[in-house]
Amino acid sequence: MSLYQLSKFLFQLNRDEDLKTRFKAGPQAALEPFGLTTEERDAILSHDIGLIYVLGVNGQILMHFAAFCGIEWSDYLQRMRDGVKHYGPVRAGIYTMQSGLDDKVAGA
Amino acid sequence: MALVFCGVCSHAPGITGRAERADPDLREPFYAALGGMRDGLHATRPDALVVVAAEHFANFFMNNMPAYALGMADSYDGPIEDPAWLGIRPRTVRGNPDLSRRLIAEVQQTVDVAYAEEWRFDHGIMVPLHFLDPNNVLTVIPGNINCQGPPLSPLRRAWAFGEAIRRAADLVPERIALVCTGGISHWPATPDSGMINEAWDRQFLDRWARQDKAGMVSYTDQATYCDAGQGGFEIRTFVAAAAAARGPGTVHFYAPIPIFAVGCTVGTLEIV
Numbered sequence: 006m007s008l009y010q011l012s013k014f015l016f017q018l019n020r021d022e023d024l025k026t027r028f029k030a031g032p033q034a035a036l037e038p039f040g041l042t043t044e045e046r047d048a049i050l051s052h053d054i055g056l057i058y059v060l061g062v063n064g065q066i067l068m069h070f071a072a073f074c075g076i077e078w079s080d081y082l083q084r085m086r087d088g089v090k091h092y093g094p095v096r097a098g099i100y101t102m103q104s105g106l107d108d109k110v111a112g113a
Numbered sequence: 114m115a116l117v118f119c120g121v122c123s124h125a126p127g128i129t130g131r132a133e134r135a136d137p138d139l140r141e142p143f144y145a146a147l148g149g150m151r152d153g154l155h156a157t158r159p160d161a162l163v164v165v166a167a168e169h170f171a172n173f174f175m176n177n178m179p180a181y182a183l184g185m186a187d188s189y190d191g192p193i194e195d196p197a198w199l200g201i202r203p204r205t206v207r208g209n210p211d212l213s214r215r216l217i218a219e220v221q222q223t224v225d226v227a228y229a230e231e232w233r234f235d236h237g238i239m240v241p242l243h244f245l246d247p248n249n250v251l252t253v254i255p256g257n258i259n260c261q262g263p264p265l266s267p268l269r270r271a272w273a274f275g276e277a278i279r280r281a282a283d284l285v286p287e288r289i290a291l292v293c294t295g296g297i298s299h300w301p302a303t304p305d306s307g308m309i310n311e312a313w314d315r316q317f318l319d320r321w322a323r324q325d326k327a328g329m330v331s332y333t334d335q336a337t338y339c340d341a342g343q344g345g346f347e348i349r350t351f352v353a354a355a356a357a358a359r360g361p362g363t364v365h366f367y368a369p370i371p372i373f374a375v376g377c378t379v380g381t382l383e384i385v
Contacts, residue, residue, distance in 0.1 A: 009175060016170050020193055020233070064302025065169035065261060072198045078131060086304040099263060099343045102304045111371035112127075112307015 007042060008061045008097050014039040014049070015062060019069040054081060055088015061097030082113045116282040117157040118290035119358035120150055120381040121321075121351050122245075124166065125296060126236040127373040129200035129243055134372045146366030146379040147244035153381060154245055159290035161212055162246070163278065164238050165256035165354070167295045167347040171235035173257065179227030180266035181274050183220065184255040185213035191234025191242075199236055201243050206234065206253045212287055213254050219281035224274050241294045258353065260295065260346040268330040271349035275356030282357075293354035295347030298340065299375040305342065307371035313341050314367065314376045321351055321380070322362040329355060344375065358382030 014036065018024050028035040032050055041049070048056040052074045057067055064085075071081040086102065095101040104110055132140065154162070163183075171193045173179060189206045192199050213228070220226045232255050234242070242253070256278070258271055275293075282289035297317055298310035320328035329352050337345040355362065360383030369376045 013174065013176070016174050020171065058304075063170070063261065064306075068302040069194060069198075072195060078127075082304055082306055089304065099338065100303050103300065103342070104305050104308065110305055110307045112374050 007040060007045065010039050011041055011045045011057070011060060012062050012066055014041065015066045015070050018073070019066065025073070052076070053088070054084040056092055058085040058100070059088045059092040059095050061095055061100070063098060064100045079113050115288065116279055116291060116357060116384050117159055117288045118154050119354055119384055120154065120291075120379070121293050121295075121354050122147060122150060122241055122379050123296055123373070123375050123377045124237045124240040124294040125299070125301065125373050125375040126194070126199055126240065128240050128377065130198055131372050132200060135370055139368050139370050143366055143368065143370065143377045143379070144244070149365060150379050150381065151245045151247070154290055154292070157290060158288060159251065160287035161209055161252040161254055162290045162292060163216070163254045163256055163282075164241060165258065165278070165291065165293040165350055166237035167260035167350055168235050168237045168257050169261055171233055172229065172231070173259065175262045178259055178262050179257070180259050180270070181224055182227040182229055182257040183213060183217050184208060184232040185210050185217060185228045186230050186232055189232050189234055189253065189255060192239040193233045193235045199239065201239050204249050206242065206249065208254060209252050212285060215285050216254065216278070216281040219284050220274070220277040222277070222280075224270070224277045226274070226277075237294060241292055245292065258349045260349055263334070265334060265346055266349070268332060268349060268352055271352045272326060272330055272356040275353030278353070279357040279359070291354065291357055293350040295350035296344040296375040297348060297351070297378060298342055299344035300342035301344045301374045303343075306374045308342065309369040309371065309376045310341055311369050311376060313345075317348060317351075318364050318367060318378070318380070321355055322364060324355060324359070324361055326355070354382060358384050360385035
């Protein structure tokens with residue numbers, strides 16, 4: 006697992022128009038220099054917001070990738086919750102989920 | 114010349130980006146309070162506005178994370194986010210590198226602040242500017258406290274940073290306004306987004322308004338994380354504002370607005 010590298014890719018994607026263009030044109034090639042694991046790479050390529058969240062990516066980085074993928078806010082929040090249901094608790098970082106799996110939170 | 118204005122406010126991206134989804138009975142008084150803060154700020158005729166924010170990986174990342182930073186650029190562009198997502202049009206904000214250099218030099222007497230000649234504003238600064246400087250007329254100097262990538266600087270050092278900004282503002286001939294912006298309790302961008310610990314917020318704001326330094330810096334990051342979420346780390350900005358102003362604070366507005374993911378806050382402090 007290389008959470009730092011996964012986070013760094015998303016951080017750079019969020020702020021670099023050239024990387025966005027290259028990622029849209031050829032996502033696998035754009036990911037290549039970041040040295041991600043297969044699980045991490047597949048999560049990005051399939052826009053698996055739930056898994057990226059469980060892997061520990063900071064939500065302040067992840068929410069922009071979700072918007073980049075065309076996922077609206079409430080759907081973004083639900084995909085993270087679904088990710089915890091499917092893959093288990095967040096594995097690293099400080100953006101863990103503290104409410105219960107089926108709790109309804111008012112901000113969604 | 115002096116610090117002429119000191120205030121705090123929230124900066125959550127939902128405040129502009131998800132405005133239409135908020136209860137108007139909460140949203141409009143909040144916007145009105147920000148309008149009052151804008152009027153108060155401009156009435157002090159500041160030569161520059163220092164905005165101390167808690168940015169979210171727009172400029173600073175874990176490859177080289179400064180605990181404290183101040184901008185030293187001619188100008189600053191924002192928002193770095195998709196303008197449609199944030200609901201704020203792009204703008205170029207005027208800086209003042211000469212003033213930045215003088216402020217930074219004085220701050221460095223007591224705080225080893227990093228400086229940055231490149232800085233793109235994220236919602237942490239753009240949301241406040243959207244309300245406080247809608248016509249983009251102010252000269253702005255951005256500041257940052259790392260509240261995102263632990264380990265984080267202790268709260269007592271955030272206090273020292275505020276003290277240093279005050280000392281620097283008082284030494285330069287310009288009139289300096291200071292706005293520090295962050296959330297109190299919140300769980301932003303997580304599945305818990307919208308959770309707000311109102312009791313915790315009100316206790317913190319009470320300590321803040323009374324200049325209770327010991328109370329304000331007593332929170333451990335572990336306790337804050339449990340009670341107030343990862344967003345609670347941003348109280349560092351409020352602590353810095355209290356240290357800079359030295360006088361009592363007034364909370365002009367506080368209300369949890371879940372779709373904005375934070376207890377929305379507007380406050381000012383007396384400068385003494």
